[in-house]
Amino acid sequence: MPSWKDFRTALTALREFEGYLDAHIERLRRGGGDNSILSAVLQDRDLTDLEVRMFAGLLLGAGFITTTYAFGSAVATLVDHPDQLARLQAHPEGWPNAVEETLRYHAVVQLAARLATQMLQIDGHTVREGSTVFLMIAGANRDPALFERPDEFDTTRANARDHISFGTGIHACLGAPLARMELNIGLRALFERFPRLGLAGEPILNDSTLLHGFKHLPVSLGPARAPLSF
């Protein structure tokens, strides 16, 4: 549980965020909208104002910081494994699998929760109806029954994509294809443009138990190459 002070800070931040969303929605309504998803939702008029705010807040919250953290963790881990990075720079077709391995190795969303709708037995444990179950995504991603040498970072791992960093079942991540695309394009472009990118200080992890990522990742870019055209 957060301290009272953290709770107050979060409350103030949430109110500011809500104010920002209100103003943004109002701007879109007054200005006739743009070509964003939010404009399309507003034009449809089948959601109440509260639902529109919740929808926009969910997409921004679920879609922005997660990808930011995944990107930072991938950069730090690749820089820490220069042989594997060099192989990717020479053979860019390896990037999609490398992205899966960074997602497996660093689960951004460390855990999820579910409510048991009926009593069930899992591995000798009884879960009572109505109880909340925490699913340790980060632990499952390093399950030795599924992944050989689970604590090793290996961008050529054959089953890297078997991670559950995007969850599973009907609530699996809506933005997974977008996040994968952003990571593939972004990481490849970054390391091809700045092939000698390196750490320029100690990375500092955030202090969240839910979302794993760096709040501070100082890097030196080194010399730049011409930008890529995708």
Ligand code: HEM
């Ligand atoms: C690396 C980036 C991302 C990670 C690691 C991630 C992870 C997850 C996980 C684990 C869940 C399931 C939570 C649960 O089971 O309770 C989830 C759900 C969700 N994600 Fe993502 N996500 C990422 C990026 C995105 C992006 C880019 C978007 C949208 C643009 C997005 C939108 C959502 C939404 C809307 C849900 C809820 C789906 C539902 O409940 O039906 N996520 N995400």
